[in-house]
Amino acid sequence: xxxNTQPNFTDPDAFYAALTAIHRDLDRDQSERVxxxxxxxxxxxxxxxxxxxxxxxxASNLNDSA
Amino acid sequence: MQKTYTNPVYDYIHxxxxxxxxxxxxxVVIVGAGPCGLAAGLDFALQGVSTxxxxxxxxxxxxxxAICFAKRTLEIMERYGCADRMVDKGITWQLGKVFFQDDLxxxxxxxxxxxxxxxxxxxxxxxxxxxxxVDRVAEFSDIDLRWKSKVTEVDTNSERTRIKxxxxxxxxxxxxxYLLVADGANSKIRTMLGLESKGQVFQDRFLIADVVMKxxxxxxxxxxxxxPFHRNQSALLHRQADDVWRIDLQLGWDANPEEEKKEENIRxxxxxxxxxxxxxELEWASVYTFQCRKMDNFIKDRVVFMGDAAHxxxxxxxxxxxxxxxxxxxxxxxxxxxxxxxxxxxxLETYNSxxxxxxxxxxxxxxxxxxxxxxxxxxxxxxxxxxxxLAEHYHFARRxxxxxxxxxxxxxxxxxxxxxxxxxxxxxxxxxxxxxxxxISVDGQPDWLIRHLGNHxxxxxxxxxxxxxxxxxxxxQKDLQLLLMSQNxxxxxxxxxxxxxxxxxxxxxxxxxxxxxxxxxxxxxxxVTARWAQLDSEQVKSAIQKALGFELETAA
Numbered sequence: 114x115x116x117n118t119q120p121n122f123t124d125p126d127a128f129y130a131a132l133t134a135i136h137r138d139l140d141r142d143q144s145e146r147v148x149x150x151x152x153x154x155x156x157x158x159x160x161x162x163x164x165x166x167x168x169x170x171x172a173s174n175l176n177d178s179a
Numbered sequence: 180m181q182k183t184y185t186n187p188v189y190d191y192i193h194x195x196x197x198x199x200x201x202x203x204x205x206x207v208v209i210v211g212a213g214p215c216g217l218a219a220g221l222d223f224a225l226q227g228v229s230t231x232x233x234x235x236x237x238x239x240x241x242x243x244x245a246i247c248f249a250k251r252t253l254e255i256m257e258r259y260g261c262a263d264r265m266v267d268k269g270i271t272w273q274l275g276k277v278f279f280q281d282d283l284x285x286x287x288x289x290x291x292x293x294x295x296x297x298x299x300x301x302x303x304x305x306x307x308x309x310x311x312x313v314d315r316v317a318e319f320s321d322i323d324l325r326w327k328s329k330v331t332e333v334d335t336n337s338e339r340t341r342i343k344x345x346x347x348x349x350x351x352x353x354x355x356x357y358l359l360v361a362d363g364a365n366s367k368i369r370t371m372l373g374l375e376s377k378g379q380v381f382q383d384r385f386l387i388a389d390v391v392m393k394x395x396x397x398x399x400x401x402x403x404x405x406x407p408f409h410r411n412q413s414a415l416l417h418r419q420a421d422d423v424w425r426i427d428l429q430l431g432w433d434a435n436p437e438e439e440k441k442e443e444n445i446r447x448x449x450x451x452x453x454x455x456x457x458x459x460e461l462e463w464a465s466v467y468t469f470q471c472r473k474m475d476n477f478i479k480d481r482v483v484f485m486g487d488a489a490h491x492x493x494x495x496x497x498x499x500x501x502x503x504x505x506x507x508x509x510x511x512x513x514x515x516x517x518x519x520x521x522x523x524x525x526x527l528e529t530y531n532s533x534x535x536x537x538x539x540x541x542x543x544x545x546x547x548x549x550x551x552x553x554x555x556x557x558x559x560x561x562x563x564x565x566x567x568x569l570a571e572h573y574h575f576a577r578r579x580x581x582x583x584x585x586x587x588x589x590x591x592x593x594x595x596x597x598x599x600x601x602x603x604x605x606x607x608x609x610x611x612x613x614x615x616x617x618x619i620s621v622d623g624q625p626d627w628l629i630r631h632l633g634n635h636x637x638x639x640x641x642x643x644x645x646x647x648x649x650x651x652x653x654x655x656q657k658d659l660q661l662l663l664m665s666q667n668x669x670x671x672x673x674x675x676x677x678x679x680x681x682x683x684x685x686x687x688x689x690x691x692x693x694x695x696x697x698x699x700x701x702x703x704x705x706x707v708t709a710r711w712a713q714l715d716s717e718q719v720k721s722a723i724q725k726a727l728g729f730e731l732e733t734a735a
Contacts, residue, residue: 145558149565157575 116167181462183391183421184306186238189313191327191347202341202352205231206518210330210368211361212236214245214305215486215503217312219359220322221259222511225634226703228518229321231353233344235329239309242463243389246302246417246425247497251588251613252504253297254705258633261315262297265308268420269301275400277580279567281407285577294686295616296627300497300585302419304389308500333358333371335480357514358482361503364470366488372479378472378542381493383553384430385467386439389423390449393458396424402582404552404567408451413552415582416452423462426452427494429553436466469493469549471542477506477531485510490538495548495583498541505589506534512634512703516727521658526728529596537589544584551581588613591706595731598700598722602712606692608699612707617686619664621678628662628687631678632705635660636723639687640714642673643695650676652716658703659723664693702726 122128136144156165196203207223209216212234223230248256248265256262273289291299316322331350332343340358344351360368369376401416403409412429419425428448430439438444445464453459473490477483486503510530516522554560569576590612591597597610608615616629631637635658640650642663647670653659654676661677663669664687669679682688691699691710698714699707700722709722724730 145561146565149558149561150569153562153566153569153576153579154573 114167115161115164116171117164118171181242182460183423183462184304186241186306187310187313189237189324189326191237192325193346193348194323194325194328194351196353197346197349197351199351202354204339204354204356205229206356207231207359207514208233208340208342208353208355208357209359209361210234211363211486211488212309212313212324212326213240213361213363213486214308214312214500215507216359216361217309217316217324218255218259218504218507219361219485219511220316220324221261221312221319222507223515224319224322225259226512226515228515229323231323231325231355232316233325233328233330235327237326239313240305242465243304243306243419243423243425245305245308245494245497245500246419247300247501247585248303248308249300249497249501249586249588250291250295250297251586252501253301254614254616254629255504255508257297257629258705259312259315260318261311264311265303266298266301268307268311269303270398270418270420271298271301272398272400272418273299274398275402277567277570277577277582278401278403278406279564279571280405282571284567284571284580287577294618294684296629297616302417302425304419304421304423305500307420330362330368333368333482335372335482337480340481356481356518359510359514360482360484360488361486361507362488364487364491366484368482369474369484369488372482374474374479374484376472376474376489376491378470378491379546381469381471381549381553382432383468383549384432384434384436384439385469386426386428386430386434386445386448386464387467388426388428388445388449388464389419389462390426390459391421391423391462392453393460396457403452404563404582406452409448413582414452424459428452430466434466439466440464471546471549473535473538473542477534478527483510483514483527483530489534490541492541492545493549494545495552495581496541496545496585497583498545498586501586502537502541502589505537506530508704509534509537513728516658516703522727523729523731525731529594529728529731533589533591533594536591536593540589541586548581548583594708596702596708596726596728598709598718598725600710602697602710604692604697604710604712606690608691608707608710610708610710614701614705614707615690617690618683619687620681620683625683626680628680629705631660631662631680632701634703636703636708636726637662637701637705638677638698638714638719639691639693639701640664640677640698641688641693641695642669642679643667645696645714647673647676649714649716653719656716656720656723659719700726 209232403414415427417425592611639662700709708726
């Protein structure tokens with residue numbers, strides 16, 4: 114796998130808090146827009162199509178409880 | 180409505196074939212005198228095969244349809260001898276603007292690569308494109324173009340095809356070895372033979388209008404997503420020849436085509452788009468739905484389909500006519516050699532396989548553009564809109580904005596006609612690639628590489644440190660011309676073996692990594708089919724045999 118699914122955050126708790134914080138005062142439509150922007154920014158940062166494809170597959174498997 | 184252009188009316192001429200006691204036989208008959216049918220006639224004439232072209236009308240395209248002709252098409256037109264008129268009349272552009280809602284999102288400059296004879300693309304109304312092809316066809320005595328000749332019956336088997344033609348003064352029959360069909364997206368001959376073109380109809384309608392502007396307007400391509408004057412839809416403004424501007428307005432699926440086409444309904448939309456103070460006259464308007472579809476096989480016995488009849492795309496990316504012309508070029512050299520008895524019939528199947536690949540590429544690209552322009556559900560719309568908003572400030576997002584990826588020449592890296600290469604070239608022009616032009620000089624005169632490729636196999640050699648015996652050994656090879664690149668004075672002996680050219684700006688060396696002793700073999704359609712680090716005449720001969728399909732037949 115090209116996609117790194119091992120822990121990689123420099124500060125996981127801080128990231129999670131920041132992610133939820135930006136949504137705190139937003140309605141659903143605004144949140145949807147923010148999430149879309151976030152996906153686009155991060156996808157460009159990754160860039161590599163193979164890694165992105167793997168992420169898309171993992172993300173779209175909604176029944177994956179693992 | 181149309182004032183800038185008057186359609187020529189071509190004479191119906193009675194053909195001696197009509198008076199023949201038994202049906203006359205022709206090697207190749209082409210149905211449809213549109214861009215692809217006319218191009219096919221020219222290509223066959225240049226490859227020494229005479230053709231009959233039949234068209235049920237007696238003029239060129241009524242109203243403008245295709246407008247954007249890409250470099251590869253112009254290079255093919257150069258080979259046919261009619262590119263200069265097209266480029267002179269057409270509009271060359273490279274600036275564009277993308278708008279989203281009330282804002283200009285970004286501007287672009289396509290800055291084409293220099294050192295090519297032809298521009299990256301021109302905008303030219305289809306009727307001019309066709310008219311210039313018709314004029315060029317008239318210069319060839321072995322193209323018999325018959326207007327007002329409608330094919331009403333087709334009967335084909337593995338040996339030949341028989342057709343019935345209806346004209347203003349009666350009907351007649353002909354037979355041919357091959358019938359080439361370029362009778363458009365709604366091909367009647369395809370239907371007659373019970374064949375289908377399968378794919379996707381987009382649930383959308385577009386109004387296409389050509390207007391004449393009274394005042395100056397910049398030569399730029401403007402594309403609007405969700406503009407204030409046309410909410411939730413898209414709009415495109417593009418300049419053509421004669422101060423005619425093409426306007427595409429997305430209407431949505433529920434629009435009524437007959438209502439939308441009326442001038443009283445078009446005018447307010449255009450005023451909203453161009454501004455109330457801009458004076459314009461409406462030349463022509465039509466409402467379209469777009470389709471992306473193709474036939475599973477472009478060949479049925481002795482009938483071969485080309486152009487929109489074979490493969491059709493939505494217009495975003497200008498891949499319809501440009502893709503069609505590339506199909507014609509792919510077919511003509513192959514079929515000409517089959518007809519001339521110089522290649523096995525199996526070669527024809529590679530027209531289908533190579534151009535299925537081309538059609539898939541075009542359909543993929545135009546479907547992606549259509550999906551960006553018309554998002555298919557709520558979340559796609561959110562991603563589309565945020566991409567556009569990010570594009571205003573972040574360059575990366577501009578790469579995702581898709582209002583059409585302009586047609587680039589198709590490559591055939593997996594073609595069975597290619598010869599595998601053994602050397603490492605620092606150039607992407609591997610076997611299957613379309614050529615890259617470069618400025619050259621021949622006999623001290625400035626010239627272009629592209630003008631020396633095509634109609635035959637062409638071997639481009641860096642003749643420094645070449646053993647003249649290798650070149651001499653190729654003199655008896657049929658259907659091959661030699662281009663010898665040399666920076667130095669060449670011996671008189673070598674000058675007799677091929678055309679001597681100089682790499683005027685070093686761009687051949689750069690684009691082809693053509694070091695001394697290296698060689699490229701181009702097919703008659705200018706596609707690279709082999710390249711070598713050291714020229715070897717025997718390998719060249721085998722590569723030509725392979726490109727002619729002789730190994731296919733052995734395999735079959």
